[in-house]
Amino acid sequence: MEKQDAFTFMGYRRTDGRAGVRNHVLVIPTCACSSDVAEMITRNLPGAVGIHNQNGCGQVAGDRAMTLKLLAGLAANPNVYGVLLVGLGCEQLQWEIVKEAIRLQTDKPVEAVEIQQCGGVKRTVAEGKRLAGELIAQAAQCSRVPCPISDLIVGTNCGGSDPTSGLSANLVIGYVCDRLADLGATSIISETPEFVGAEKVLAKQAATDEIGQQILDIVARCEQKFIDLGENIRSGNPSQGNKAGGITTLEEKSLGCIHKAGTRPIQAVLQSCDRVNTKGTVVMDTCAYDVCSVAEMTAGGAQLTIFSTGRGTPSGNPVAPVLKLTGNEHTASWMEDFIDFDTSPSLRQEQTIAELGEALLQMILRVASGELVKHEIFGIGEIAMPRLCNYC
Amino acid sequence: MTAKKKAVRIEDNDTVLTVLEAVQAGETASTGTEDITALEDIPQYHKIARRAMKRGEIIYKYGQPMGYAAADIAAGQWVHTHNADSEPPEGGEA
Structure with missing residues (x-):
């Protein structure tokens, strides 16, 4: 056997046993309609990363299932400490559905905001930044360990x-x-x-x-x-x-x-x-x-x-x-x-x-x-x- | 005496080398351990036959069949769409 010490890395051990190589808070828009607001939340928040989502609504069931599987998988990736879902309110892929799919894989923190419920862009961005900020503070408590x-x-x-x-x-x-x-x-x-x-x-x-x-x-x-x-x-x-x-x-x-x-x-x-x-x-x-x-x-x-x-x-x-x-x-x-x-x-x-x-x-x-x-x-x-x- | 031109062989059983720089007829393509003299001009990243291949013979690159010789090919010849194809030529495999 080769000496294993030469082949270790310093990673983040997650509760599901997997090891992360990054410690991100991931901001996920559940549909295209909430993508810009999700990006505003992510902007100027070191520690948060985001994606754009062109899907999440107006999709046939099979196509929607593919979007859900991708979003839930990205959220569950061990490089992600916690997740903020940004919904619109009337889209097909409601944030509760995405959260449930994430929960099938991991118990990591998942928060959510919804534009129609929060009341517009400014209030959703403010609430989203508050929630993401809390997740980032929690993530900062994690330390890298040998893996x-x-x-x-x-x-x-x-x-x-x-x-x-x-x-x-x-x-x-x-x-x-x-x-x-x-x-x-x-x-x-x-x-x-x-x-x-x-x-x-x-x-x-x-x-x-x-x-x-x-x-x-x-x-x-x-x-x-x-x-x-x-x-x-x-x-x-x-x-x-x-x-x-x-x-x-x-x-x-x-x-x-x-x-x-x-x-x-x-x-x-x-x-x-x-x-x-x-x-x-x-x-x-x-x-x-x-x-x-x-x-x-x-x-x-x-x-x-x-x-x-x-x-x-x-x-x-x-x-x-x-x-x-x-x-x-x-x-x-x-x-x-x-x-x-x-x-x-x-x-x-x-x-x-x-x-x-x-x-x-x-x-x-x-x-x-x-x-x-x-x-x-x-x-x-x-x-x-x-x-x-x-x-x- | 011109400098040898660089070429690469990916697996030992490959029947072609890939030249990493353009090679002119009469010049030598070299992997560092193996030299092949080009019978004709070969453009950069194109293939040169390591050995003679009969029409219908399988051409190997990456250690795997990449197609068939569509004509008899001599060592040092350029191997490309004019003398190689995905399908075996009429008359079948050699």
């Missing part, structure tokens, strides 16, 4: 990919996923549309035939949903831009994406936003729009995500830090204010994938212990929500 790396659930993602993603950054992520599995932690492979063409390879990596079949099933279902809409996600893939960049076949493109999964057996296939309770490498059925899939994994309990980008994207998440990697040396320097980790030394044949992977593993532990990633410094954290008519 084993096996408490970590690490999401993986790619966005704004270029040829260096599949040749460098995704290989480093795959290496780290193997290490996390060996150390008893969890990593999540996501973005089902990007499995298309390589699903049989991923299925072969499954721990059992049943799990392998589940991987094939989620890919088939994803494709069928688009076919039902008269769309084909295989057509135009790889794109002309991909081909100009050296990608010849869809299989080649998808193999570059799924290399993030490393080589260890896949232990489970989860639905979007399912709470992750399995150790080792797991698959979550998410869309491939990165701001959405990161949110889905975070709702499943990922405390942080490692994210490869080639062309460069500043995206993050308000609840869980997103550690941005690139294998493109130009992107690493030109957009250094949102790149956290440069894997391009592997392409210059200066460092091996394993050397970079070990360095990334140590950075993950530092970030889990409180070191800020770049998007947190700039306050970048827009999310998107999975939908019945989903992103691809």
Whole structure:
């Protein structure tokens, strides 16, 4: 066994046993109508983070259930100390419904304000700030304690990919996923549309035939949903831009994406936003729009995500830090204010994938212990929500 | 003598390398441990054959099948949409 002390982090132990790497108060608007007021409450309150919610009303039941699952999952994430729900009053997704869904997962503090009941913007903002302020004061009483790396659930993602993603950054992520599995932690492979063409390879990596079949099933279902809409996600893939960049076949493109999964057996296939309770490498059925899939994994309990980008994207998440990697040396320097980790030394044949992977593993532990990633410094954290008519 | 151009092999059983910089015919693409002489110009991030492949043979990258040779390919040739495809060519696998 490796010496475990080298693989601990300082986290917040929550009452449900999970470990947080941040100690946020999360302000959640239950619908688009209360999103601006929720943002006014969050503004100038260090310790509070917020999301925007374009949904919560005017939705069919299946779509509404997806929104509820995402909101409740984000609230339940161990990086969140407590939650303030900001409702309008007449929306479909009443704050009581959201609170009940959170309660199914955790007993953390949940407060609420409602615009129609409080009486307008000013009074709701004042009451919301008072409640959020109390939660922040309570959160400040929490201390970081040593936690084993096996408490970590690490999401993986790619966005704004270029040829260096599949040749460098995704290989480093795959290496780290193997290490996390060996150390008893969890990593999540996501973005089902990007499995298309390589699903049989991923299925072969499954721990059992049943799990392998589940991987094939989620890919088939994803494709069928688009076919039902008269769309084909295989057509135009790889794109002309991909081909100009050296990608010849869809299989080649998808193999570059799924290399993030490393080589260890896949232990489970989860639905979007399912709470992750399995150790080792797991698959979550998410869309491939990165701001959405990161949110889905975070709702499943990922405390942080490692994210490869080639062309460069500043995206993050308000609840869980997103550690941005690139294998493109130009992107690493030109957009250094949102790149956290440069894997391009592997392409210059200066460092091996394993050397970079070990360095990334140590950075993950530092970030889990409180070191800020770049998007947190700039306050970048827009999310998107999975939908019945989903992103691809 | 021109400098060797950098290339990467992802898994040992791959039948192609990816060149990290544009390579001209006659130049050498090198992983540091393996050298292949290019028979034709190869754009940056495109693939060069590590060894000869028969028409219909599976092409490996990432240690996995990424498609089929649509024509006979010599070591050092550019491998792309003109001589590789997702589907096996007429006549089936080699």
